[in-house]
Amino acid sequence: MTELKDMNQQEFEEIAADARNRYEELVQRDLQLDLTRGKPSAEQLSFADELLALPGKGEYRTADGVDVRNYGGLNGIVDIREIYAELLGLDLAQVCAGDSSSLNIAFDIMSWTYTFGNCDSPRPWSQEEKLRWICIVPGYDRHFSITEHFGFEMVTVPMLDNGPDMDAIRELVKDPSVKGLWAVPVFSNPTGVTFSEDVCRELAEMDTAAPDFRIMWDNAYAVHVFDEFPENYNVLEMAKKAGHPNRFWYLTSTSKVTFAGSGVAIFASSSANLEWYASHAGIRGIGPNKVNQLAHARYFGSAEGVREVMRQHASSLAPKFHSVLEILESRLGGLGIASWTSPKGGYFISLDVVDGTASRVVELAKEAGIKLTAAGSTFPLKQDPNDRNLRLAPSMPPLNEVEVAMDGVATCVLLAAVEKLAN
Template sequence: MSLVALSPDALSAFLADQRASYEALRSAGLSLDITRGKPAPEQLDLSAELLSLPGEDFRSADGVDTRNYGGLQGLPELRAIFAELLGLPVEQLLAADNASLALMHDTLSFALLHGTPDSPEPWSAGEVAFLCPSPGYDRHFALAEHLGVRLIPIDLHADGPDLAQVREHVADPAVKGIWIVPTYANPTGGVVSEAVAAELAALDTAAPDFRIYWDNAYAVHHLTDERVKTADIVGLCAASGHPNRPLVFASTSKITFAGAGVSFLGGSTENLDWYLSHVGFRTIGPDKVNQLRHARYLRDAEGVLALMERHRAILAPKFEVVLRALSDRLGPHEVATWTEPKGGYFVSLDVTDGTASRVVELAKDAGLALTPAGSSFPYKNDPDDRNIRIAPSFPSLPDLEQAMDVLTTCVLLAAAEKLADGS
């Protein structure tokens, strides 16, 4: 029964029951963590063959000795694999080092210092703001904030950012970009629709150098038989007369080794030339040996998809544990809502307004680490104090079941406390 429908006596009894359950969990000496979307050891083991590659032949398909300097664009054979997966021409995709976040940092820093190909002056010559669909990826927001960019929260729907809010803000020339995770968004699991992507591509913006930071981190990270297709933002922007608007980011971080993968940057030829003209002062070339071993291990696009099916076999049961616990424990009481993603690494949980911080506090005292409340919003400020990101990937199934027992108990306890207080 819904908690709000309980009589005062019934609510008091329910609160006492939840406090007793919570104290039992708190006394169990648990140490559990569902804070970040890290691949589990079993997932990393899937790519153990990488450690024996590339073998004694260090030459790439075009004869380059990968042990030496050079090759800023990355190996053609690896770029070809991911160009197919990302729906880009291979000449419009670069391969770099292990972290796509580093590419985001560099491109944003280069724009601030030097401007983009469409900028009348460096971005740092004036105020710079980015639109931040929320709840969203905390590292996007933290990176922009660290570099002095003003963060503007806008609502995120199941099919992408709120376009009315986007149109309102891009009338300001200080608004230079928007963060987007187009497929299986972090943390909601939503997918930007073709219609929303097309409107983003065609937007009239006051800033001539407006950029879409299109972080396609989970393009092939499916949890069901459906392989959701990502909108072709590069093609849509080119067709709308804004070929330089999108910067596409991706990586193998959750495909092979999270700390030793390969990142990718896609976009117009002019954008890639701009990036190469600046990054050449920072590095003489990426880790081509790592790129070569990835190319030989993955072989082709189908090889990547086959590997991701093996990831799915490990991940999907964990998401089932999370969704079953939320449905069984929270559903009858109508104290929360949550997403049911078809892919990605997270479940987004909205608890009773004003209680997310309390839930996180209770969980910590019971031995469960959660991402801090508000983390999925700019400046860590969730105006409703209700969103919690659940990352099921790293724990074992028994640990995850225990973690969900703690989490759901904390959600029920915090909701009952709030109702009992009449607030």
């Protein structure tokens, strides 16, 4: 197919007229569709309904005899920690379990380091003259909101096919004001890229000017597959061998495995980092919701039990993602006006449109009754310098709505491109 920019006048006008007609028809349908956030669907949430009856009356003791109804147990119960240690390939001693949200733990860690410094800090980060943080783009907006909240200058590094641009990162970490890096290493948000073993090793081994440099390793989609489970590399061990044992703050949770608002968060790190974490977490509270942790441990049964649950999720998610990719290819393929990722897991598809048109695509979609995440959301301060990237989240609506919405989005992308190229 001839690319849109290379078409002769007649071909271009035919495409433009078709796009306008399709869009007018789309607006007339008075749709109310939403592709904004990566939430589990009602079908996915129902997979875990059994959890609501657990751990069961009288079933309140852990494998090592702890009564989960009482106070204590700051690091979480051994039953759920063992499951996630095996699932992620980590040492049990490095794994603790908290309450529902790993994002809450990420915020706490950042807040405590800002206020008190971490175990390698010469001073609290609030007392540093300048604070900078590396943000891989496109990336997760809620991560960027945290570093924005604490006043960091956020410097961007592009995502490549096997992970972030390591040449750019190695150069940036020569600056002692660069204190850390956000990373979603498996099925990244929104690109779906999984970091290669080499990239993981480079991040673990690289020298940094800041002695208290940290990588917030948010492995949110560690087991969120459409087909085969990825390898989750033990970056804690890589960093320890490289002489940087405290580099990684490793996070994950059950938020998109069971119930999104009522799960279990996992925090794993070096012994020094865990002691530092406990010194603050023990002041903040007496312990996590151990009843919920035991319920999850009984529900999963084992690491393989988690994988089996995620195979159920794949049966719901994979057809939606397949449909999105089919529609993008059939409507936009070969026109040279859009490119997109083809993830093998996770919750998002990253769509790049003609430079300067992402905001227009969102505007057109809104007028047609289709909600998209705001253009720029995948960049710090919500500022995409090229106004190019859009994050698609097809998980929550039923399949038929995903298909209608995506056909509409394709029409909006084409119309925005026609408008841009006609000027």
